[in-house]
Amino acid sequence: MAEIELRSLRKTYGKVVAINDLSVHIPDGEFLVLLGPSGCGKTTTLRALAGLETLDRGRILIGGRDVTLLAPGKRGIAMVFQSYAVFPHMRVFDNIVFGLRMRGVPPGDQRTRAHEVADLLQIRNLLDRYPAQLSGGQRQRVAVARAIVMRPDVLLMDEPLSNLDALLRLHMRAELKRLHRELRATTVYVTHDQVEALSLGDRIAVMKEGEIIQCATPSVIYDTPANRFVGSFIGSPPMNFLSGTVAGADGSLRVEVAGTVLALPPRAHPAGGTPAQVTIGIRPEHIAVEFSAVPAAVPAQVSVLEPIGSHQLLTAQVGADIVKVTVPPEFAAEPGRAVWLRFDPARVRLMDPATGQAIAVS
Amino acid sequence: MTLRRLGIYSAALVISAWVAVPLLLISIAAFTPRDVLYQWPRPLWPEQFTLETMRFFLRFTGVWQSTLNSVFVAVLTIGLAFAIAAPASYALARFRFRGRDSLQLAILATKMFPATVLSIPLAVAFIRWHLYDTLLGVALVHTALSIPFVTVIVTSVFVGISYELEEAAMTLGSSRAQAFLRVTLPMALPGLAAAGIFTFVLSWNEVFAATILTLNHRTLPALIVDSVIGAGAPLHFRFAGGFFMIVPALIIIFLIRRYLLTLWGVTVR
Amino acid sequence: MVVAEADLVLDRPRPRVNWTPYVLVLPAFVFLGLFFIYPMVQAIWLAVTDPQSGAFTLSHFRRMSGDLYFRQAIRYTLTITALAVPLQVMLGLAIALLVNTRFRGHSAFLYLTAVPIGISDLAAGLIWLSIFTERGYLNAVLQKLGLIEVPAIFLSVERPDWLLGAVVLTEVWRATAIVMVILLAGLQLIPKDYAETASVFGAGRWQTLRHVILPLLGPSLQTALIIRTILAFQLFATVVILAGRQIPVLAGEAYFWYSLYRSPNVASAYAVLILLFSGSITWLYLRFLRPGEGRA
Known part of the structure; x- marks a missing residue:
């Protein structure tokens, strides 16, 4: 030993x-x-x-x-x-x-x-x-x-x-x-x-x-x-990455993604402060899919739905980014349909788009 | 489809005959009574076979001794070639080192300087080095001729044995030498034996250097060439000699037939 | 973090040189120097210096080229090479392709056709002597067929074409095997997928052979050509047995000048000539028969 x-x-x-x-x-x-x-x-x-x-x-x-x-x-x-x-x-x-x-x-x-x-x-x-x-x-x-x-x-x-x-x-x-x-x-x-x-x-x-x-x-x-x-x-499928803009920080951190403002837990300020542009990282299982517009849900469009046994994999288009979401087997949506994606705020990871380094939660 | 098969088989048959018939004919000639060989009309198949022709050849002055010389030279060549080429082969197979590519190229390039080119200048040098007309001298030249082949074959044998096996042995407490002796060598033996046998054939068959470098201590091919050119040896001596020369080669090629492709296949690169 | 002194000792700026491989290749290196570099230099030296004074001279080359046999030797050596090598490659390729069809009995066929690899040029000469000599098998067959009454003399100075033909035939018989084995090994390196892909796209057998197999076999063909051509310049025992000096060849002349005329210098000139021929032909092959990039 x-x-x-x-x-x-x-x-x-x-x-x-x-x-x-x-x-x-x-x-x-x-x-x-x-x-x-x-x-x-x-x-x-x-x-x-x-x-x-x-x-x-x-x-x-x-x-x-x-x-x-x-x-x-x-x-x-x-x-x-x-x-x-x-x-x-x-x-x-x-x-x-x-x-x-x-x-x-x-x-x-x-x-x-x-x-x-x-x-x-x-x-x-x-x-x-x-x-x-x-x-x-x-x-x-x-x-x-x-x-x-x-x-x-x-x-x-x-x-x-x-x-x-x-x-x-x-x-x-x-x-x-x-x-x-x-x-x-x-x-x-x-x-x-x-x-x-x-x-x-x-x-x-x-x-x-x-x-x-x-x-x-x-x-x-x-x-x-x-x-x-x-x-x-790590993760299969891997984490999703979307580009966002910091809209303000008053108590919570507000980040705008594809026209929608998300309220996220505040982050520690790295040297130089939180950048104005951020990359949002979110795992496919931490996204919920809605069929109508709800507050703080990002609008998206269904591209592909792939059954993979225990669940299905939904590929959706959010602006210029592609997002993968795991959905239950009974989920149904034809390609082209508009959906709204709700990100679990506690699970969202923010990264500096320039370095790729994560910005820690404060 | 069947027409194609017919084509393949008839082509194979014709080519087999082309290779086999001359071998058969020299074998018959070697056991045909002497007077039948000079008869006219000449029968294709003698009424009776005889050992007399072979016996005449084997009793011919110097034949027996030169056969022993040939075997001695071949065995010495195997020993020398392996002692020199095997360590280099191991290094080429197992290490990346500066000059590795140039060495490999140099070894291959030596194929371009065959017996004819080496023998004459070496004959002059051997007189000075007291190696002229010695079996050691012949063996040294045969070693030089076989080193490219032995190196390439043995290198490929070692490359074929995964280095991870030796590494595994080393992680289990072997030294590098122990790992080689206990793991790589036992696995390499069949390939090494084939390379050795091949070297034997190469030496046994070599004519030019042996003829140039010896005077009294002839190898068998040198003796036969000498008897034919110098003494005009009779036909039945020549036929018996031809047969006697090919018998060991046939047996040996049969023994290493499994390796023929690897032996020559790898000498390609 | 505190760096201990031992750490600094191990902070080697460069990786340590491993001497093991150099020790292992040393004997080969020394031997190659002694038995290849030295004789080569010595051959050139002998060919251009006077044996008594040691002064530079071209007299040995002049003696060589002024000799009756010189032009013939060059002509015959090149003729035999030009006739035998293409035949060997064609026949060798045919045999290799046959073996590669894996017909029933192909391994026995392979062994049989590979047998001449173990046979020396001397023995091959003696074998074919038993066929072509005056009371040989060829005359016996012709007589049995009623084509001749008295034995025909094939191996005579009056019929140089017959002599040449016998030598070429013997060379083809003996050395096709080496070409075959090299090409077969090359063929087996070519993945089956290529031929299958070609046939899927509608290529016939011949088209597949011509457009897929042969181009991929390029490097092996090149090797076979180089090896065979170099060895054809070495041709000695076969010719001596079948034709004596009636067909002079370069290696034979080197032998006669050394053994018969006791002139190592002229013999060396021949050796240098053979070396030049071998070197330039290899260069030509490498230069003009270069196989494409990235082939097996």
């Missing part, structure tokens, strides 16, 4: 900056998800933590010990690779005990510990098989078993579910969550799938261009994204 401290990590490949001055503290036992689009540096960060990449600068501390220059095998970590990297020329059993063998654990202990984790991952009956005889999901379990049999202080996972089909991914996601609850190893998990991140992480670090944009619990990330990027990256 160990906490992790990443201090000012920097890594470049020639002129490309993969990680730019990245610092994060991960408390003991936490499940931290590194989330971001491809090329954001999340995998490089994980590999640097594993010791598979040499850094240009910065230090890595695991359990208070500086491991920056240590070989991967000496860091007390274990890793699950995206491709699983299960050794194809070894039986499942030999795969699982490979690390124990490298450590010189006595054969008897190797056997007991291998059986323990095999039971935990329900692959006891596969121990004598070769990886070629296993399904993708089974290979994945072997990769996880091989990592946790080491009883690592830190467990690293690089997109472990990305090669599984949708159903299996859902199942293994729950399995990984259960495993983490049982083992409580500090876990760093890389993914580009925001649903995975929301469901697994104690905290999510959203990354972009080698930097952490926001690092917080899933609910904070979802409800109060730090900027436009985070809001648009």
